Amino acid sequence: MSNTNESAVLKAPILTKTFLITLIVVLIGVALIGYRYVSGIGVVSNLSDGYPWGIWLGYDVAVGTAFACGGYILAITVYIMNNFKYHPLIRSAVLASMFGYALAGLSVMVDIxxxxxxxxxxxxxxxxxxxxxxxxxxxxxAYTVILIIEFLPAVFEGLADKGHAWAKSAYKSLDKVLIFIIALGVLLPTMHQSSLGSMLIISGxxxxxxxxxxxxxxLFLGNAILMGFAIVGFEVTLATVGFKRPFEKELVSLSKVIPFIxxxxxxxxxxxxTTSGAWGEAFTPSWLTLVFWLEIILVLIPAFIIQFSSWSGSMRGIFVSCFMLMFGGGMYRLSVYITAFDPGSGYNTYFPSVSELFITLSMIAIEILGYITLVKIFPVLANPAAHKKH
Amino acid sequence: MNKTRREILKLAGVAGVAGLTGGTASAVHAQVAPETTKATIPTNGAVGMLYDASLCVGCQVCVRSCYETNFLNRSYYVDQVIPPEEQSIFLKEDLKPIIAPKDQQDPSDPKIYSYANDYRFRNVIQKYVDEENGFHFVKRQCMHCNHPGCVSACPVKAMTKNEADGVVEYNQEVCIGCRYCQIACPFNIPKFEWHRAVPKIVKCELCKDTLWNDAASGKTPQTACTRDCPQKAVIFGNRDALMAEAKKRLAENPEKYNPTIYGEEVYGGTGVIYLLDAGVEPENLGFPAELGAENYAQKSEKVQHTIYKFGIAPLALYGTLAYLGSKNAKKHKKEGDDE
Known part of the structure; x- marks a missing residue:
């Protein structure tokens, strides 16, 4: 149990203003979801036979699971690439990924x-x-289950610290097989993140x-990897500021891989x-052309900042670069699922309804609520005391 | 179940000629009906329909017989969807539809069949006005593709293509309502019941559940639309026979038709085929202009099966990951102990 002191429970009150605001958003969302189950999807959404998939799939699943790739990326970095110095970042990333995937699943249950x-x-x-x-x-x-198992060490450790002896032995037994679970936790996202892209090939x-x-x-796999790195940077800097913690310097070296990807x-x-012979389209004046170039630029600018600018050593620089990457990467996925999707004439162009947006917003709120609560119950965030030893 | 279907098709072979030429409605309106066709239904193979645009007068009898046959609730399907001025055609008491020959109809008739894209219909007639060539009707329903996108997309086999007769069937008992079939269909055919708490997908199944059982009593398998079309503008039968019939009509009157039979090659071939008027292209009638002979379902399956062939790639990747992972974990633990 060499990691015991690497993470620590965040000592802060659970009931905060942020907690209550997000809770209200969640409750409104739950009411709307209830309405959807009673009256049908058409009543709460702007979906149609031409645009059968909206933001519940385009954002919550396609973009949401990419934002949940932090656990995937750190599992590769730490265990497969053998960079154990990033281990302190792993639990918070796994927690965020767990919520991201679970809520993508929940959104699917609302959508189908x-x-x-x-x-x-x-x-x-x-x-x-x-x-x-x-x-x-x-x-x-399967991956959602794997993420829950990957989070269990934090739960067991938290319980063991509170004096539950069984949790300590459970932690030890889980630790022995955990690496084979983690390997699955790398395989499964590699498979489904790429397939999320393949999904639209049939739409022709x-x-x-x-x-x-x-x-x-x-492209979807590459995008998932890129967004995985970006989300780790985003989450860690946000936790640093939000929870008033010291800056985790591991981030700077971790971000150095982003420009290459x-x-x-x-x-x-x-x-x-080039292979689809679509370069002509890339220079036709239209909104979609603009979206296309924005997707490219929002990936290249952060890469440039991280590679060449001295700004990349600061927390602010990392935050801005990662945010841009998330925005550009998310935009790419939304384009494939919604913006660049056109079933032909006869259907009104899709734009989500207020209720639809609110349901998605409530999913994000559940994610935030769960995250800020669990880090105050279990040792998830990197332990600032252990941190100084590095 | 398949056996019964095969028997039905055998019966179809015997009674094929009568089936293609018979029907009560056509006798009433014999003055505008075309010459009888001689196509027969062979004892096996995929079935389909042939729509001849030159014969259709847009009367919409097929739309009515479709919803009546498939037990669709009139008040739900007609009153709520169709504007009052267009409803008369759907009233049961109004059995004699207006079937003025096309050249006697008013091209500026504002009737635009506004319900055409509504999810509550499996079969619709659409009208397209074109300044150069006047106006055209087209019948739209499931094309019963040779390689259907919906079948390839469906994760739980709710959409299946029957191997014996080629009908693309929908099973609501297993459907999860994910609507991937709608994304995958190049013709935008499957419709979803958006305003129901318990929705399902609605699409043409060639009246298999509702009319084909008639064959057991010696009648020919039919679809409601082909049975009732007063013009015989749409006929039912074996796809090969219908294709031969379409080619025959094309050869007899080459000046009358678009030389390409729509459905012969598009999207890898479809069960329902169309003879279009000369000078009218499929895209003028709402068919996707971008759609060629390429079948997206086969393309998608090729990508998927190349990546996942026999599960070799995922297994090899897992082996590598587990090996590297456990090696690194051991090494890390040892370093930790050494400290």
Missing amino acids: GRYWNSYNFFVPGRWQPNSVMFEVALCVM YKLHPLWQTMFLPM AVGWVVIRFISI
Whole structure:
């Protein structure tokens, strides 16, 4: 148990103003979700037969699970690439990922029309291996379970510190097999994050040529990795400021890998445009052209800051770079699922309704609520005392 | 179940000719009905429909017979969706629809079939006005694709293509309502019941559940729309036979038709095929202009199966990750003990 003192419970009151505000948002969202179950999806959303997928999938699932890639990225960095100095960052990342994935799952249950039939995913006779969604659904469900297991050490450690002897032995037994769970926790996101991109290949012409490509799985995987690094930087700097904690300097060196992945991603994106012969579209004046270039620029500028600017050593520099990456990366995913999706004439262009937006907002609120509460109950955040030893 | 279907198809072979040419409505309106067709339904193979745009007068009898046959509630499906001035056609007592020949109809008729995209219909007639060529009708329903996107997309086999007869069937008992079929359908056919707490997908299943059982009593399998079309503008049968019939009509009157049979090659071929008027392109009638012969479902499956062939890649990746991970963890633990 060499990690015992690496993380610590944040000693702060649970009932704060932030807690209450987010709680109110959650309750409004719950009421709207209740209304959706009684009256149908059409009543609360602007979805239509032309635009059957909206922000519940486009944001909560496609963007939300990318924002939840912190746990994935740190598992690769720490355990696979053998950089144990980043280990103190891992628990908060896993916690955020756990909420991100669980709430993506919850959003799906709000979004699907015949949710009572979803048990069919567990009936082998119903499996449909040609379906990209089948693979995504199974992988996402499995990964959510893996994330919960990955978070258990924090729970056991917290309970052990409070004098529960069983928790200490449970921690030790889990520690022995944990690495095989973590390996799964790297495999599953690699699979479903790429498949989240493959999902739209079947939509064919409905997805704008600047986004429709056989490279979708590769671009989504690259985007997930990029956003995973960005979210770790974002979360840690936010926790530093929000909880008034010392700056975790590990972040600076961790962020140094971002420029390479960013440039690699842009290169693949350009290759994909070349192979689909869509460069003409990239210079046609339209909103989508602007979106396309913004997606590229918002990935390249942070890469530039981190690689060449002295700003990258500061917390502010990391925060701004990571925020831009998250914005650009999220925009790319929203484009594929919503903005660049066009079923043809005969349908009103989709823009989410107020209720729809509020339900998504309440999902984000649940995430914040869960995070700020659990870090005050279990040892999740890096222990500032242990920190000075490095 | 499949056996019964095959038997139905055998019966169809026997009674095919009668089925294609019979029907009560056409007798009433014989003055505008075309020459009888000679296509027969062979004993096996995929079925489909042939729509001949030159014969359709936009009377919408097919729309009415479709919802009546498929037990769709009239007050729900008609009163709520169709504007009052367009409702008369759907009233049961009004059995004689107006079927003025197309050249006697008023092209400026503002009737635009406003319900055409509504999710409560499986089968619609749409009207397209085009300044150069006048106006055109087109019948839209599930195309029963050779390689359907909806079937490839559905994660739980709620959409299936019947191997014996080619019908793309929907099973609401397993459907989870994810609407991936709608994303995947290049023709935007599956409709979702947005305003119901217990919704389902609505789409044409060629009247298989509702009309095909008639075959057991010696009648030909039919669809409501083909049975009742007074013009025989749409006919039902074996896809190969219908294709031969379409080619025959094309050869007999090449000046009358668009030389491409829509559905022969588009999206890898579809069960329902269309003969369009000369000078009218599919995109003029609301079919997607960007859609070529390429089948997106096969493309998507190719990508997916290349990555996941026999699960080799995921297993190899897991092995590597677990090996590296446990090696690093051991090393780290040892370093920790040394400190």
